[in-house]
Amino acid sequence: MRILLLFLSILAFGAHAEAAKASTENFISSIWDDFKHAVDCGSCQALLGGLKLVSGFGEGFMIDVFIGVCKLSGVEDPDVCRGIIEKEGPALHDAFQNLHIGSHATRTMCASLIGLCQYPEVRSHSLEFPSSKPETTRPPPSGKPPIKVVHFSDTHVDLFYETGASYECTKPICCRVYEDKDAPGITKTPCGPFGNTKCDPPHILQESMNAAIAKINPEFSIYTGDVVAHDIWLVGQAEALEVFNDTYGQMEKDLGMVYAAIGNHDTAPVNLFPPNDIESKASAQFAYNALAEDWYALTGIPSVKSANEFGSYSAMHPNSNLRIISYNSIFYYNFNFYMYQDPMETDPNGQFEWLIKELQSAEDAGQRAWLISHIPPGLTDHFRDYSQYFDQILQRYEATIAGLFYGHTHMDEFQIAYSDYNKRNADTATAMAYIAPSMTPTSGPPSFRVYEIDPVTYGVLDFTQYIANISDPSYQTDPEWVPYYSAKAAYGSKLSPPLTDPKAELTPTFWHNVTVAMESDSSIFQDFWARRNRGWNVATCTGECVEKELCMLRAADAQHNCHEPEPGLNISINKRDQASGDASLEKEKISGPECDHAGMGSLLGKIAYRARVVREAEERGLASSDA
Numbered sequence: 001m002r003i004l005l006l007f008l009s010i011l012a013f014g015a016h017a018e019a020a021k022a023s024t025e026n027f028i029s030s031i032w033d034d035f036k037h038a039v040d041c042g043s044c045q046a047l048l049g050g051l052k053l054v055s056g057f058g059e060g061f062m063i064d065v066f067i068g069v070c071k072l073s074g075v076e077d078p079d080v081c082r083g084i085i086e087k088e089g090p091a092l093h094d095a096f097q098n099l100h101i102g103s104h105a106t107r108t109m110c111a112s113l114i115g116l117c118q119y120p121e122v123r124s125h126s127l128e129f130p131s132s133k134p135e136t137t138r139p140p141p142s143g144k145p146p147i148k149v150v151h152f153s154d155t156h157v158d159l160f161y162e163t164g165a166s167y168e169c170t171k172p173i174c175c176r177v178y179e180d181k182d183a184p185g186i187t188k189t190p191c192g193p194f195g196n197t198k199c200d201p202p203h204i205l206q207e208s209m210n211a212a213i214a215k216i217n218p219e220f221s222i223y224t225g226d227v228v229a230h231d232i233w234l235v236g237q238a239e240a241l242e243v244f245n246d247t248y249g250q251m252e253k254d255l256g257m258v259y260a261a262i263g264n265h266d267t268a269p270v271n272l273f274p275p276n277d278i279e280s281k282a283s284a285q286f287a288y289n290a291l292a293e294d295w296y297a298l299t300g301i302p303s304v305k306s307a308n309e310f311g312s313y314s315a316m317h318p319n320s321n322l323r324i325i326s327y328n329s330i331f332y333y334n335f336n337f338y339m340y341q342d343p344m345e346t347d348p349n350g351q352f353e354w355l356i357k358e359l360q361s362a363e364d365a366g367q368r369a370w371l372i373s374h375i376p377p378g379l380t381d382h383f384r385d386y387s388q389y390f391d392q393i394l395q396r397y398e399a400t401i402a403g404l405f406y407g408h409t410h411m412d413e414f415q416i417a418y419s420d421y422n423k424r425n426a427d428t429a430t431a432m433a434y435i436a437p438s439m440t441p442t443s444g445p446p447s448f449r450v451y452e453i454d455p456v457t458y459g460v461l462d463f464t465q466y467i468a469n470i471s472d473p474s475y476q477t478d479p480e481w482v483p484y485y486s487a488k489a490a491y492g493s494k495l496s497p498p499l500t501d502p503k504a505e506l507t508p509t510f511w512h513n514v515t516v517a518m519e520s521d522s523s524i525f526q527d528f529w530a531r532r533n534r535g536w537n538v539a540t541c542t543g544e545c546v547e548k549e550l551c552m553l554r555a556a557d558a559q560h561n562c563h564e565p566e567p568g569l570n571i572s573i574n575k576r577d578q579a580s581g582d583a584s585l586e587k588e589k590i591s592g593p594e595c596d597h598a599g600m601g602s603l604l605g606k607i608a609y610r611a612r613v614v615r616e617a618e619e620r621g622l623a624s625s626d627a
Contacts, residue, residue, distance in 0.1 A: 024061065027054060028068030035069070035611035036618075038567075041107070044116035048099070048106050055096035062096070063089040075606040076233075077170050083233025087269035088600035090281050091337040100342045108344075108383070112334040113601050114608045115565040122388045122559050125346045127353075129396050130360050136399040139368075141505050142456035150213050150221040151463075152448040153374075153407025154438035156265065157247055158200035158229040159239075167196040172598065173230045175199035192476035194468075197441050197536070200229040203246060205479070209439055209448060210254035212466065212481035216450055220317065221255055222324075224407035224436060225263025225374035232270045232598050237286050240268045244287075248294035258298040261326045262291060262311040263374040263408070264333055270599045273330045274338040275348040276310070282338075284311070295326075310349045314358040322370065322402075322458045323362045327355060329375040329406075332386035335601035339383065352389055359397040368402040368458040376406040376435050378415040378556040380563045387558035394556065395419055398430040402458040404556075410438035411532040412447070412465060416511050417556035424554050426516075429508035433556050434460070437534065444534035445470045446479070452502070459505040462488040467534050484534060491517070494524050515553050518546075525550070567612045 031054065034047045055062045063085055070081035099106050110117035160176050164184025167174045175191035175198070177183045184190060194208065195201040213221065227247045228240050244266075251258050264271045267287040274280040285308075292308035299315060307313040311328035330336055331348040339348065347353060355371075362369045377387045394401065394417045417431035418424045437447040445467040452462040464486045468479035487506060491514045492499040499510060518525035525546055530538045541549060551562035 024064055024068065027065045028072060031065060031069050032072050032611065035073075035607055036615040038114065038116055038608065038611070041110060041117035044110040044114055045101050045106060047114070048096075048109065049101045052096045052099060052101065055093050059090055059093045062093050066092075069607060070603055073607045073610045075603065075610050076172075080171060080233045081603070084600050084603060087233070088272065088337065091269070091272050091274075092600060094280060095337045095340040098341050103342045105340045105342050105344050108334075109340055111565045112381070112383075113604045115567045115605065116608070118565065119384055119559070122385050123344075123346075125385070125389060127356065127389060127392045127396075129356060133396050134363070134399070136363075138399055138459070138505075138507065139457045141454050141459060141461065141503050143503050144455050146452040146461050146502075147219040147455050148216060149451045149453050150216060150218040150448060151224070151405055151434070151436045151451060152209065152213070152221065152439060153224040153436045154226040154263070154410055154440050155206055155223075155247055156200045156226055156229050156438070156440040157203050157206050157243060158231070159203065159243060159246060160229075160231070161195075161199065161202035162191070163193045163202070164190045167191045167198045169198075172232065173198075173200045175202075194476050194479050195441050195446070195470065197444075197470060200231075200442070201440055201446065203250070205446060206247065206250055206439065207254070208468070208479050209446060209481065210250060212468075213448060214254055218256070218450065219453070220257040220259065222370075222372050222405055223251070223258055223260040224372055224405060225261045226265045226407065226438075227263065228265040228268070228270075230265070230598050232265075235268050235270070237268045240266070240287065241290055244290050244294055248298065252294075252297050255298075257300075259315065259317075259324045259326060259372060260291070260295050260298065261372045261374050261407075262287070262307075262328050262330065264330045264335065265598070266291065271330070271333060271335040271601065272338060273311070273328065273333075273336055275331065275345060277345075278338050278341065280338060287311070310351065312351060312354065316367075320458075321367050321456070323358070323367045324370050324372060325355065325358050326372050327351060329373040329377070329382070332377075332383045332390070333375055334381045334383060335599055337600075344383075344385065346385075346389065348386075352393065355393055356396075359393065359400055363397060363400045367400070369397070369400050370403050370405065370458065371401060372405045374406060375408045376404075376413075376415055376433050376556070378433070378552065378558045378561050379409070380558070380561065382558050384559045387556075391417060391557040394431045401431060403460055404431060404433040406433055406435045407438065409435055410440060410443040411435070412437045412534065413532060414511060414553060415556040416508055416515070416554050418554070421555075421557060421560045424512070426509045426512050429512040431556060432460075432506070432508045432511050434463070437465070437532075441470050444532075444536035447484070447534055448481075454505065457505070459507070461502065461505055462486055463506075465531070465534075471536070485531060490527065490531075491524070494521065512554070515550055518550060522546070567608050 034050050038044050038047045054065050066085045071078050107117045107120045111119045165175050165177050166182040166187035166189045168189045195205050228243050267284040272282045273284045288308045292305050296304045301315045303315050304313045314325045377390050413435040415433040418428045419430050420428045436449050439446045447467045450464045465484040466481050467484045468481050494517050529541050548562050555561035
């Protein structure tokens with residue numbers, strides 16, 4: 001009712017500047033109250049209804065209201081609020097203009113961004129395949145000497161990193177001079193030359209990692225995206241292009257052949273990749289064009305240039321039977337606001353149809369295929385509908401797909417796909433998704449991975465994780481990149497019977513059996529849990545936490561990952577929040593991609609969480625006064 005009265009007041013007095021200003025302030029207060037009183041799915045839908053009404057007064061008005069609510073909540077500094085919302089607000093405005101309250105899209109938004117609805121049931125949709133699934137199974141290992149392939153991800157090089165600047169700040173990333181007190185020689189918390197766990201890394205750290213990779217001399221490398229830093233309230237297209245040139249130029253200089261994928265940070269504004277058939281003010285075409293040229297320079301393969309269409313390509317690795325398919329998973333990302341449409345598309349940009357075509361070609365030619373992308377399909381921030389549709393592709397082409405490779409979470413993880421999610425066991429495990437940790441040290445020591453690959457089947461025989469121990473005093477002088485652990489040694493030796501043969505493949509069945517071992521021996525799980533962050537700042541995970549994490553590992557189809565939305569807790573609280581001592585943002589570490597503290601989607605979650613804390617404090621105060 002209050003929103004309706006405000007609406008009428010704007011109609012009556014909108015021509016008067018003072019009245020309009022007062023109406024804006026009233027709307028800010030009203031929307032903040034709506035956030036505070038949003039306690040369930042119904043009230044979340046009402047909140048979205050109010051936001052949709054605000055959007056009806058124009059993009060600029062809605063942006064002003066959002067900025068005001070963000071400032072009122074105090075979840076970010078005012079300049080960060082303004083920068084993020086001015087950049088991403090137009091996309092959210094377009095989304096609200098096209099939403100119908102109570103629809104699948106708004107319930108998904110309330111589940112994914114605000115955490116007050118349960119996820120709606122996945123919309124039934126069957127993909128069409130050119131032929132039925134053959135009887136072919138995964139080929140056995142060839143027994144030939146393996147080749148080495150390096151996997152690295154999430155570099156996020158900060159070109160404005162300043163050695164000696166403060167690593168304590170209130171922004172999404174530090175090690176920059178935001179205020180005089182942050183400056184080198186003045187601050188008491190100076191950043192070292194090779195980075196800090198509260199900052200995106202400097203260019204020199206990438207040089208160090210590239211040199212370590214070059215010494216390994218891999219057959220080729222894969223890079224699963226996120227070039228641009230986390231200064232998301234500031235970054236524009238010019239800065240994004242500058243970082244592309246810096247990061248990929250350094251790869252071209254230091255490394256051999258590299259196959260890359262696009263990340264959610266690899267555009268400006270962040271996260272926004274509108275499909276071609278959606279009218280929008282934003283466009284990722286500048287990124288597609290630039291990356292297509294950068295990636296072609298790294299591979300020399302003409303088909304890579306097709307990435308300028310929508311950030312995806314398919315390429316045959318020279319003198320091999322391996323087809324590498326890099327696809328744009330950001331179309332399926334909860335923070336890509338252009339996907340919240342009524343009705344939601346079933347195949348944005350026809351990418352599923354394209355994937356099927358490429359995999360069918362590989363199957364017909366007797367080739368093996370790797371799929372590389374940024375966002376793993378089973379994550380909490382991957383739209384569940386698209387995850388299920390993608391899983392249909394995995395099940396159809398399980399004999400052709402030799403591996404799936406991702407980044408995004410900044411952590412050392414994996415996901416298993418099953419032909420029957422009601423019977424997740426060794427017999428139904430069909431595909432394995434490897435998730436590599438980041439070079440960016442905000443979740444632990446900088447890291448890259450070296451796979452041992454069968455040169456005939458292109459199955460993964462083993463991998464060794466390398467780290468540069470950022471806690472070592474010598475790190476800031478000259479980081480030493482050393483082996484952290486081997487998958488086969490760490491997990492294969494714990495199975496019954498053990499699997500330690502260097503020629504044996506780490507199949508989906510192997511990885512399922514690893515999760516079974518984690519269930520029966522808590523020390524195996526705890527070792528895995530510590531390795532996620534490379535032994536750094538390891539949170540406690542016992543009891544129900546273990547059950548949920550094991551469920552997450554067994555859910556490359558996101559609808560089966562056991563995640564239940566909570567108000568404002570669908571986002572990963574960033575390091576600034578953890579260090580601030582703010583009781584409203586401190587919590588036990590939950591599973592969530594490190595990059596999910598970036599952008600307006602995160603702002604919505606943080607505002608919802610802060611609103612809940614404020615409401616509960618007010619209720620306790622009322623209860624105390626009544627007593």
